[in-house]
Amino acid sequence: MPDSAPVQSFVEQFDALRGELPGAALPWLCDLRAAGIERFASLGLPAPGVEAWKYTRLRPLETTDFLPATAHTVNIDHLPTLLPQGGIDHRVIFVNGRLMQCLAMPGERPEGVELGGLADALRRDPEAVGEHLGRIGAPDGQALLALNTAMMRDGLMLRVKRGVSVALPIEVVYVGAAGPQPLAFHPRNLIVLEPGSRATVVEHHIGLGAGAYFANSGTEIRIGEGAELHHYKIQDEGAEAVHVATQHVHLEANALYDAFTLTTGARLSRHEVSVRLTGPGAECHLNGAYMVRGKQHCDTTTTIEHMAPRTSCREIFKGVIDEQARAVFQGRIVIHRGAQQSNGHQLSKALLLSNRAEIDTKPELEIYADDVKCSHGATVGDLDRDALFYLRARGIPEAAARAILIEAFLADTINEVAAEGLCPALMASIGHWVSSATRRAAS
Amino acid sequence: MGYMLEIKNLHASVDGKAILKGIDLTIGPGEVHAIMGPNGSGKSTLAYVLTGREGYEVTEGQVLYQGRDLLAMSPEERAGEGVFLAFQYPVEIPGVPNTTFLKEALNAQRKHRGETPLDAMEFIKLIRRTIKDLGISDELLKRPVNVGFSGGEKKRNEILQMAILKPTLAVLDETDSGLDIDALKTVADGVNALRTPERSILVITHYQRLLDYIVPDRVHVLAQGRIARSGGKELALELERTGYAAFADAAA
Numbered sequence: 001m002p003d004s005a006p007v008q009s010f011v012e013q014f015d016a017l018r019g020e021l022p023g024a025a026l027p028w029l030c031d032l033r034a035a036g037i038e039r040f041a042s043l044g045l046p047a048p049g050v051e052a053w054k055y056t057r058l059r060p061l062e063t064t065d066f067l068p069a070t071a072h073t074v075n076i077d078h079l080p081t082l083l084p085q086g087g088i089d090h091r092v093i094f095v096n097g098r099l100m101q102c103l104a105m106p107g108e109r110p111e112g113v114e115l116g117g118l119a120d121a122l123r124r125d126p127e128a129v130g131e132h133l134g135r136i137g138a139p140d141g142q143a144l145l146a147l148n149t150a151m152m153r154d155g156l157m158l159r160v161k162r163g164v165s166v167a168l169p170i171e172v173v174y175v176g177a178a179g180p181q182p183l184a185f186h187p188r189n190l191i192v193l194e195p196g197s198r199a200t201v202v203e204h205h206i207g208l209g210a211g212a213y214f215a216n217s218g219t220e221i222r223i224g225e226g227a228e229l230h231h232y233k234i235q236d237e238g239a240e241a242v243h244v245a246t247q248h249v250h251l252e253a254n255a256l257y258d259a260f261t262l263t264t265g266a267r268l269s270r271h272e273v274s275v276r277l278t279g280p281g282a283e284c285h286l287n288g289a290y291m292v293r294g295k296q297h298c299d300t301t302t303t304i305e306h307m308a309p310r311t312s313c314r315e316i317f318k319g320v321i322d323e324q325a326r327a328v329f330q331g332r333i334v335i336h337r338g339a340q341q342s343n344g345h346q347l348s349k350a351l352l353l354s355n356r357a358e359i360d361t362k363p364e365l366e367i368y369a370d371d372v373k374c375s376h377g378a379t380v381g382d383l384d385r386d387a388l389f390y391l392r393a394r395g396i397p398e399a400a401a402r403a404i405l406i407e408a409f410l411a412d413t414i415n416e417v418a419a420e421g422l423c424p425a426l427m428a429s430i431g432h433w434v435s436s437a438t439r440r441a442a443s
Numbered sequence: 444m445g446y447m448l449e450i451k452n453l454h455a456s457v458d459g460k461a462i463l464k465g466i467d468l469t470i471g472p473g474e475v476h477a478i479m480g481p482n483g484s485g486k487s488t489l490a491y492v493l494t495g496r497e498g499y500e501v502t503e504g505q506v507l508y509q510g511r512d513l514l515a516m517s518p519e520e521r522a523g524e525g526v527f528l529a530f531q532y533p534v535e536i537p538g539v540p541n542t543t544f545l546k547e548a549l550n551a552q553r554k555h556r557g558e559t560p561l562d563a564m565e566f567i568k569l570i571r572r573t574i575k576d577l578g579i580s581d582e583l584l585k586r587p588v589n590v591g592f593s594g595g596e597k598k599r600n601e602i603l604q605m606a607i608l609k610p611t612l613a614v615l616d617e618t619d620s621g622l623d624i625d626a627l628k629t630v631a632d633g634v635n636a637l638r639t640p641e642r643s644i645l646v647i648t649h650y651q652r653l654l655d656y657i658v659p660d661r662v663h664v665l666a667q668g669r670i671a672r673s674g675g676k677e678l679a680l681e682l683e684r685t686g687y688a689a690f691a692d693a694a695a
Contacts, residue, residue, distance in 0.1 A: 385497065390534040393494050394548035394604065395522035395555060404547065408538025408587075 006061055007044050010184075011037060013068050014150050022119040022153055026126050032134045036149030043143035052141070055328040055360040056299040060242050060268055066184035066214045068151070069096035072177050074208060076101060079173055081204075090115060090170040096177055097185030097215070098154045112161030112197075115170065118188055121157040129157070132192055136220035137248025137274055145246040148218035152188035155217070159190075160197040162224075169200040169230075169419060176241055178211030187217040191231075195224035195252070200419055201231050207238020207265060219247040223255040225279060230258045230418055234429065237265035239294075244270045253279025253308070260417045261288035262426055263298050264433050270299040277304070277311035277339075286315045289413040291433045293322035293353075301330040306339040306372075315346040318413045320406055321357040322437055332364040335372050343373035350380045351409055353437070403434045447472050447509060447612055447643040448493075454503035455492045462488040464668035465504070470612075470661075473640040477654055477679060478647045480665035481687040486647045487531055489665070490616040493645075494528040495521055508612065522548075523555030525611030529601040529618045536588040541600065544588045545570065545607055552608060573606045577633055595626040602633035613637065614645045619653035631656030651683040666690035 014037045023029035045061055046053035072095050079093065091103040092115065099117030114121070121129050134149060156172050174187060193199060205215070215237065223229050237243045243266040249257050261271055275284050284304060292298045304313045319327050333344045350359040363376045383405050391401035407430055414426050448470040455463040462485045470476050480486050491499045493506065495518040506513040513521060536544065550560035561569065574581055579599050589597050598618055605613055618630050634644060634657050646657055654662075654676065662678040664671045664687070671690045672678065 384534075384536075386534045387536045389496055389518060390530070390536065391544075391548075392518040393496075393522055393528055393530075394544075394608065395519050395552035396547055397519045397551060398517070400547070400551065401519075404539055404544075405536070408536065411538050 004044065006065075007041060009065060010147055010151075011041050017068060017151070021151070023122040023126060026122070026130070028130050029122070029126070029133075033150045036146045039140075039146040040143050040150060043141070043146065046143055052301065052330070055330075056268075056270055056297065058242070058268070060212065061214065064182050064212060066182045066212075069183040069185040069213070071098055072096050072179075073100060074175055074177055079175065080206065081171060090166075090168060091173065092116070092156060092170065093173045093175065094154065094156075094187060095175045096183060096213070097187040112164040113166055114157065114159040116157055117154045118152070118157045118190060119154040128159070129190065132190055132220060132222060133188075134220075136222050136250045137276070142246055142272075144216055144244050145218045148186040148188060148216050148246065151186040152218065153186070155187040156189040156191065156201075158199065158201065159192045160194060160199050160227075162194040163196040164194075165198040166200070169202050169421070171202045171204060174203065174205045174215070174217075176205070176207045176213045176215050176237055178207065178209035178213050178238055178240070180211070182212040182214070184214040184216065187215070189217065189219040191219070191221045191229065193223045193227040193229050196226045197224070198228040199230070201229065202419075202422065203231070203233040205233070205235045205237050205243065205265065207236070207241050209238065210240065211238070212240040212242070212267075213238065214242045215244070217245045219245065221247065221249040221257070223249065223251045223257055225252045226254045227252075228256040228258070232259070232417065232419065232422055233261045233271075234426070235261065235263045235265050235269060235271070236429075237269070239265075239267060241266040242268045245272065247273045249273065249275040249284070251275065251277050251279065251282040251284065254281040255279065256283045258285045258418050259287065260413070261300075262429060263288065263290035263300075264292070264429065266296065266298075268297045270301065272299075272301040274303045275305065275313070276307060277313070278307045280308045280310050282308065282311045284313045285416065286313065287413055287416045288317045289410045289430070290317070290319040290327060291410070291430070291437075292319070292325035292327060293437060294325060295323075296325040297327075298325070299328040299330075301328070303332045303334065304344065306333070306335040306342045306344065309338065309340045309342065311339055311342045313344045316413055316416060317348050318410055319350045319359065320353060320410065321350060321359055322353040324354070324356045326358045327360075329359065329361045329378075330364075331362070331376070332366070333374065333376070334366045335369050335374065337368040339369050340371045342369065344375070346376040348378040349409075351406065352380060352382060353406075406434045406437070407431060445472070446470065446507070447474070448645070449507040450504070451506070452504040453492070453501065453506060455488060455499055455501050457488060457499055461502070462668055463492065466665075466668070466670055468663065468670060470643045470645060472643055473638075474660045475638065475644045475646065475657060476661045476663065477659040478645065478663050478665050479649065479651070479679065479682055481690070482649065484665045485668045486665055487616055490528055490531075490614050490647055493614055494518055494526060519551070520555070522608075523552050527605055527608055527610030527613045529598075529605060529613065529615040531616040531618075531620065533589045533592075533597040533601055535590045537590050539588050540584075541586055541588050542570065542584045545604060548604070549607055570607065573603065576636070577603060577606060578629060579603055594621045595623065598622055598626060599629055602630050605637065606633055609637070611641065612643050612645070614647065616647045617649060618646075619648055619650065627653065628656060651679045654679045664690050
């Protein structure tokens, strides 16, 4: 039995807040929230007894009382940007789960793009939101998504109309501003790309302040026929943060979902993505890199379901784990009956830099069609000693040689990122982590 | 004083097994020495001991490089001080472009010697000139270090590194193995271009062939972990006729 105290605490928070949550006057939304809290209360916090949570225990949630975050503002002039243009793109900023600013470039904003916060959208056009909210994916067993559904206040709302192409990337900054008390917030994002449309979304999660907070986001994405979403996420939350992101992606025929996630932050993180390729020719790239150390725990759990013929997926995750950190990679690819001539490729590679570092990796292929191409591989290793000696024998000091090899190990995941403008920032982020890691090792 | 390298009663073991059993060898500045010997005689072990590879344990003896204790230095210090090993099996490093590797190595060595690093332009000029002199295609520069290189390309790449790094003591570990005659000439030209009164070269080889192109001052036969015989360049020719059988027996 899961410990009921933290569950009870969240349920009480919901009861106290339910009247003031956005859309409280919308019966469908109240029903959705009520169903969410009920499901959360019956499932309880995920525990190791649940197969999907075998390797990740949410200890901070069991032992810490997280209070609901209230409205909070920060000075956004100093927020980092990942995009080379530096602030001339579309930029949406959330602080502790609430919209603080939405900057869209007036001249660049094409007709047919709705960009802003979910709470605003619920006020303006609740029917349009209700068409999709809570309807993408099948989140029955996901307790934290159920909690998010109950408690959600705000998040990214992006809707791109049929045939519209958003040329510039949309940068979405999620700031976790820690307070004197541990805080919880539950951002809910909705991205709808109508047929033939195209957009690039860059999520940047950062933490301010040293304290603990619980960022429990839910994201629903629908990509219509022939539409294309490039979705990049950089998770650099605060050192004591718990970051849980549950994401459902629904693709129709010939749609493309191209995703990359770079994880360096949070004390405990879980990036859980379910992709459903429902129409023929749909394609998904689900890639990522993670770098963790100290006592960080980083969980990547993905499910890709091929539900139609000629669908394809390519999934490459690489991680570097140092000190006593721990990583989990669970990658499941299901090729359903009838999804003939589909192909799937999955690769998980981890580099353990310390003998106390750990990875649990679980690739799963379930294939119910007979005419498919599917491959998967998982490797775990140390830095190549021969390569290390080769570099040192040419005069490169050991710390620098290690940094070169770690960066090279991760660099080819960056090459999978289609938005070339973002690559230098991602490489810089890797370089920064690696140089501080090797400095720590040397001291 | 005045020796480039003095190896005195060197004993070394790998995984607890004694491989080198008392090597004495002295190389002066400007000299080219060749070490020949049958497989398993300890030739590569000697190369790795001189460059400080992990797992090669010196159990007795001493190695002085320009009068200083070589064995006390880390591999990168040895390189910075001018010791270079052309590897018998050059290592593939995926994800690291060959040019980047060469620049990192050269600038690390320059830094070690208190010299300013070369900027990108200076480095490109140096490398363009060097590959032209060596007849190496610049396509090799763009590829990751040794990844997908043919055997000959890997060996040429070792010589390219040597030409860029300009070591004071170069050790060539079976650089001739598996090379066709053109590649062999490239390697020999690269080595001969380095021959100056200040530099010394130790050529480790199984066959006499390379020594037609890199003419040694001294030839040593390594057998059973010891120098079994030393002589002039004519010793290499003698070995070509008689083989190593006599030495294997003599040392046993």
